[in-house]
Amino acid sequence: MDLGTGALWERIRDAALEACRRSTTAAEIEQVRVAYLGRRGELTAALREVGRLTPAERPAAGEAGNRVREAIETALAGRLMEIADRELVRRLQNETVDVTLPGRRPAVGHSHPLSTARRDIERIFTSMGFAVADGPEVESDWYNFEALNMPVGHPARDMHDSFYVDARPGPDEPAGRMLLRTHTSPVQIRYMRARAGALPVRIVAPGRIYRRDDDATHSPMFHQIEGLLVDRDVTFAHLKGVLAEVARRLFGPETGLRLRPSYFPFTEPSAEADASCVFCRGTGCATCKGSGWIEILGCGMVHPRVLEFGGYDPEEVSGFAFGMGIDRVAMLRYRIHDIRLLFEGDLRFCEQF
């Protein structure tokens, strides 16, 4: 072998560089690397032979061999980069981006119509100076009935079709059976007792309530917002004034309010309030059953017994209370004819608001 003359090194180098130039993929480059620089590669074999030369010949031959190795390594690395560049260019040429395409709108959720209705009602009352309060949904008989002037055996209890539950009152709660509250009125008692005689008492208390009802206009779970105002010299005129203003703000300035005498054990006198029908503006339609009016709440002057249960002296103070159906309000504002739609969570429904 002519390791010393350089002819062998040149031949290996030229062959390797030629193979390198002809390579068009990274895999081919790797094949060339293995063929020349690998453990059984041609250059590797030649370099091994250098060890057999005489000490005088060895340095020049070794130096020549190493230069060839560097030349091949450099050529392979350069070629590999060219191949990568070319592939990138080809990919970019095939990849077209239509910059005029409209963007994809992310799906953004929004408030449920019931939440919107509740929030709007709360805003109207807070702007009039009412605070927002709440109470438990699992309630004791005492708060739900007894303290609202419905003693055991009172016929009005039957109207409520209660769901009783196996639960025990908390340690600081009055003894008795537990139920899912049938109205938000127990919050009246809880709030008055917490105020411990301070004046004024001026709250609204929105929340879920439960009754054993289920049809197009009744759901076993629905929503009320309770109102309570207790102070010196509160009269029925204040009640009517507040409710008329709320109806106008909820349903529009031309909305009328009508009070009909009614009965609740916890108010005296009691009334039910109708708003003029938002669908026909009072001329009579299917939704208002031809009457031109739609019931939205029950109300009245707080019964003296209830004030006493709340820790207030009926000789000194008076108050009014009301319970408004939030679901009713939402149905009227958004023209929804079946209350159950509000609770099914069907996106085709919810997305319309």
Ligand code: PHE
């Ligand atoms: N709690 C009554 C009901 O559920 C409504 C109401 C509240 C009536 C407050 C008068 C006063 O029907």
